[in-house]
Amino acid sequence: MANNELIKRLELPGRGRALVTTRRVRAGEIVLKDSPSLLYVVSTASDRFCGTCLRMCSGPDCTDFGAVRFCSAECSASFPKDLCSALGELKKAEFVSEEENQARFLLAAYHLQLVSSEEFEKLLVLEGEGTVDDEGVSKLHSFVEKAVQSWPWKADRKLSPRLTADLLVKEARNGFGLMAPNEKPGERAVRGYGLYTTAAFINHECLPNCCRFEYVDKAGKSNTDIYIRAMHDLEPETEISISYFPINWPYELRQERLEKEYGFKCTCERCDTEQAWSDVENGGEEGLEEEETQDEASLEKVVQELNLKASTLESARNGEEEKNIEAEEDEEQDGEEDVEIDGDFEHAMFFVKYLCPVEDCGGTMAPIPQQPDTNLHERSDDDEDADLFLTMECNMCGHVRTGDEFRKDLEENRILE
Numbered sequence: 159m160a161n162n163e164l165i166k167r168l169e170l171p172g173r174g175r176a177l178v179t180t181r182r183v184r185a186g187e188i189v190l191k192d193s194p195s196l197l198y199v200v201s202t203a204s205d206r207f208c209g210t211c212l213r214m215c216s217g218p219d220c221t222d223f224g225a226v227r228f229c230s231a232e233c234s235a236s237f238p239k240d241l242c243s244a245l246g247e248l249k250k251a252e253f254v255s256e257e258e259n260q261a262r263f264l265l266a267a268y269h270l271q272l273v274s275s276e277e278f279e280k281l282l283v284l285e286g287e288g289t290v291d292d293e294g295v296s297k298l299h300s301f302v303e304k305a306v307q308s309w310p311w312k313a314d315r316k317l318s319p320r321l322t323a324d325l326l327v328k329e330a331r332n333g334f335g336l337m338a339p340n341e342k343p344g345e346r347a348v349r350g351y352g353l354y355t356t357a358a359f360i361n362h363e364c365l366p367n368c369c370r371f372e373y374v375d376k377a378g379k380s381n382t383d384i385y386i387r388a389m390h391d392l393e394p395e396t397e398i399s400i401s402y403f404p405i406n407w408p409y410e411l412r413q414e415r416l417e418k419e420y421g422f423k424c425t426c427e428r429c430d431t432e433q434a435w436s437d438v439e440n441g442g443e444e445g446l447e448e449e450e451t452q453d454e455a456s457l458e459k460v461v462q463e464l465n466l467k468a469s470t471l472e473s474a475r476n477g478e479e480e481k482n483i484e485a486e487e488d489e490e491q492d493g494e495e496d497v498e499i500d501g502d503f504e505h506a507m508f509f510v511k512y513l514c515p516v517e518d519c520g521g522t523m524a525p526i527p528q529q530p531d532t533n534l535h536e537r538s539d540d541d542e543d544a545d546l547f548l549t550m551e552c553n554m555c556g557h558v559r560t561g562d563e564f565r566k567d568l569e570e571n572r573i574l575e
């Protein structure tokens with residue numbers, strides 16, 4: 159099913175290292191299956207999820223061991239005792255929850271160095287460098303240095319404030335959050351984080367072509383593997399992209415997260431279009447609501463929303479808005495590229511196709527992987543709309559939508575006549 163031969167790593171201008179397809183990929187194909195080099199459970203979930211496998215951990219099987227619990231005697235036995243005792247030190251430290259998570263990560267990373275310097279080196283090549291003269295880093299480094307001092311280190315041990323600072327940034331830029339099942343609709347929490355040293359080379363796009371699936375509660379050993387699935391057909395030599403957060407996040411929130419956490423400014427086509435909306439909203443007296451997301455995922459609403467924004471932008475461009483907008487627009491149009499209003503339909507269709515229709519979910523839909531002998535692989539290359547009507551699965555709530563259901567929705571909302 160998964161085929162890691164399907165991708166290669168390249169350096170792309172302005173994007174750093176990236177993963178690119180080596181052949182044509184069909185909608186729904188798994189382009190990458192990756193296992194974690196390192197996993198840790200977050201402090202707020204450590205009493206409910208197993209420290210070894212991150213599965214739900216409840217009932218009498220649960221073995222309490224310092225700051226980690228285990229779902230079974232097997233998971234308890236396979237968790238490294240050195241790491242367990244170091245995690246026990248967390249109880250004495252005065253950390254707020256975010257710092258405690260960073261300490262958990264650092265202990266797991268330094269422990270990886272203890273047991274496999276080869277795997278540890280894979281972490282060191284990931285993107286990100288920290289700042290040493292940071293109070294938070296010093297506090298964490300002092301804690302970690304003490305907590306790991308009794309470990310059976312070899313002479314080539316690497317442990318320094320510089321390395322601690324770098325590891326923290328590498329984790330922030332490359333870690334994948336494994337989600338806990340929703341307790342209430344719309345409330346989603348992370349149960350733990352993992353570093354996947356191949357998937358870490360996938361860059362972000364606000365309109366991605368792949369999305370990540372995980373099945374942490376499934377039976378078996380590889381329950382923390384992640385699967386990167388193609389949302390639609392991809393040509394050979396196409397860069398694989400995912401969204402680093404839910405696809406319905408609004409422009410400002412996306413920009414803030416990408417700049418603060420990932421260190422780059424996104425200038426993709428979607429951001430260009432939404433920046434123009436945001437300029438109009440900020441300039442107009444009757445701007446649209448702040449911080450809108452396309453989270454009401456009914457087709458009608460998504461399409462209406464985007465049409466409304468497009469027409470607001472068009473009105474502003476045509477000088478029908480308040481004077482202050484006219485003035486701003488005039489200024490902005492000097493030397494500024496025109497924003498494609500036609501692009502709005504393409505963006506609307508992206509959400510119609512790929513945003514999970516379940517209220518408050520915000521997940522991304524991707525076609526269910528097909529068996530090689532199904533019609534997905536037999537359909538002709540020029541049948542562009544065929545992937546519209548594949549059975550899709552949501553990567554957050556698991557909702558499944560068949561092609562017939564989608565066709566009916568499109569017809570009811572007059573998108574397809």
Ligand SMILES: C[S@@+](CC[C@H](N)C(=O)[O-])C[C@H]1O[C@@H](n2cnc3c(N)ncnc32)[C@H](O)[C@@H]1O
Nearest residue numbers: 173174175285331332358359360361362420422
């Ligand atoms: C998870 S890593 C992806 C692999 C990375 N390019 C590398 O060379 O290791 C995340 C980092 O990649 C870069 N990146 C991701 N998406 C990008 C994009 N759309 N444009 C520019 N840089 C991007 C940023 O530096 C970000 O912090």
